[in-house]
Amino acid sequence: MNDLPRRVSLREVGPRDGLQNEEPISTQAKVELINALSATGLRRVEAVSFVHPKAIPQMADADEVWAQVRRSPDVSYSALVPNQRGLERALAAGFTELEVVVSASDTHNRQNINRTTQESLAALPELAAKAHEGGATLQLIVSTAWGCPYEGEVPVERVVWVARQGMAAGIDSLAYGDTTGMATPTRVVQLVGETRSAVPDLPLGLHFHNTRGTGLANLYAALQLGVDDFDAAVAGLGGCPYAPGASGNIATEEVVSMLEDMGVETGVDLDALLEVAEMAERFVGHTAPSQVLRAGPRSRTVQA
Amino acid sequence: MNDLPRRVSLREVGPRDGLQNEEPISTQAKVELINALSATGLRRVEAVSFVHPKAIPQMADADEVWAQVRRSPDVSYSALVPNQRGLERALAAGFTELEVVVSASDTHNRQNINRTTQESLAALPELAAKAHEGGATLQLIVSTAWGCPYEGEVPVERVVWVARQGMAAGIDSLAYGDTTGMATPTRVVQLVGETRSAVPDLPLGLHFHNTRGTGLANLYAALQLGVDDFDAAVAGLGGCPYAPGASGNIATEEVVSMLEDMGVETGVDLDALLEVAEMAERFVGHTAPSQVLRAGPRSRTVQA
Helix, strand or coil: CCCCCCECEEEECHHHHHHHCCCCCCHHHHHHHHHHHCCCCCCEEEEEECCCCCCCHHHCCHHHHHHHCCCCCCCEEEEECCCHHHHHHHHHCCCCEEEEEEECCHHHHHHHHCCCHHHHHHCHHHHHHHHHHCCCEEEEEEECCCCECCCECCCHHHHHHHHHHHHHHCCCEEEEECCCCCCCHHHHHHHHHHHHHHCCCCCEEEECECCCCCHHHHHHHHHHCCCCEEEEEHHHCCCCCCCCCCCCECEHHHHHHHHHHCCCECCCCHHHHHHHHHHHHHHHCCCCCCHHHHHCCCCCCCCC | CCCCCCECEEEECHHHHHHHCCCCCCHHHHHHHHHHHCCCCCCEEEEEECCCCCCCHHHCCHHHHHHHCCCCCCCEEEEECCCHHHHHHHHHCCCCEEEEEEECCHHHHHHHHCCCHHHHHHCHHHHHHHHHHCCCEEEEEEECCCCECCCECCCHHHHHHHHHHHHHHCCCEEEEECCCCCCCHHHHHHHHHHHHHHCCCCCEEEECECCCCCHHHHHHHHHHCCCCEEEEEHHHCCCCCCCCCCCCECEHHHHHHHHHHCCCECCCCHHHHHHHHHHHHHHHCCCCCCHHHHHCCCCCCCCC
16 A cells, blocks of 8 residues: 555635636625635635636626635635736735646647747746735646647646746746646656656645546545645536536545545545535536535435 | 556446436347447446346346347356346346345345345355356355445455355355445555455456546556456446435446556447447436546547
């Protein structure tokens, strides 16, 4: 049996990455969702993104949401920023943990922000410097790290090159996003290994989607390598913009259910989280893909 | 990187375990499904079960289905038998691979066949002898191997005791069923390890359900131990009788998609299998839980 980390740090990304890929919900609902998540034992919540409202109308009310959230002293809240303007808004709003996304594949990056990967990377040093001046950390999230919906395969060398560029630009940590669920365990092992060789001192988190069912298998593969920092979204919010009906982010309650049973602490109260998952499902108005939300915790028994 | 098996043997259980947990479909549809599955490269198909039609009306037409199937010389077809009577029917129909299910938990076994586990085990030697006399092999499938929907935890010692009893009774191989998706990777590692110590010469297959999202993670954990024999159901047919809306068997196309990408051969043509999955979804008349069916193979790209 491989040694597994004794505990992992989960970042809840439902309010941002999840809701960004759902029909818009009310400001009030977003605030309630973030408040409820903050009471489950989760220590990190990605709350909003400061993007242009025309690009992502789901996040148009980021300032209002954040102003109304009852901030828990036990939770670190983070915000995604696409550029200098967003970073300034996030700092003005008081965020001290920021994230910027760069796609490893040019085509995906162009579709998202009309720039090549290299052009986005060129903007990173100034973003990192401004974040640090403002008293915040900046994480680089590398999307399409295991494949691109437009280009298909994305070479490991390309992804590691992006990580190196981020390191040189002064980012504080790195996360790899499996944007459309193209990762499998062997690919996780390979990319994590190459990344650790290339940028051994950069903290690494992983962000899996369950688009092709491999989300928890990938997480388990990473766990065996000692990775202890994962993103997940309550109820598995999010969907996949390229595959209607497919799953989005791995569901936080599925991750918590599996890890706690394996003796890996998450700090999260599964029953409390399942109540929030029901709330999230109600807010988005459709059946969420979370299996544990359907079946309940494995401790749930029925009468014979 | 752990060494993984170079190839695995998949048994397609959609026509039996899958359809048994769906609303009944026509004989014609079952025949079409089995014929189509037989043309995908799958080498093993669990075709029918010879149970009492009152107990499981979905399988009432087992004889007709089997009579009409166009049997492929490349495929081994198996049948589930609950008792002596079912075994005689299966032998008379010409099956040479039979399976009998015994639950590791008394309550589940009683609910299914009104006997304790011990009472079911006591009938095994005669079943095995009759199967062998009739020129067939008999596999013991141990259900609730990682937990019981009525009793909750099922001790590893109890499951291994059932396996030993099966071995003593003369069964030819063993399969462990995760009936309601209560397995997690560490539990898989533990049970497989203990079983190999107890009955090292008994071939072992694993049968996972994705009820709580851990199906492929469990499969990956087993694969790392060298297990190379797995059940799966096309489209993820089956559902869970104890949790409406929850997933059933792991989806064959999700297994094939993940394993082939990892360099583990399945012999299955994923595109052909996906066409059968669409057919299966049409037959059962509702959206199936298979993620690869929704999102397509990871090689599928979209236009920018």
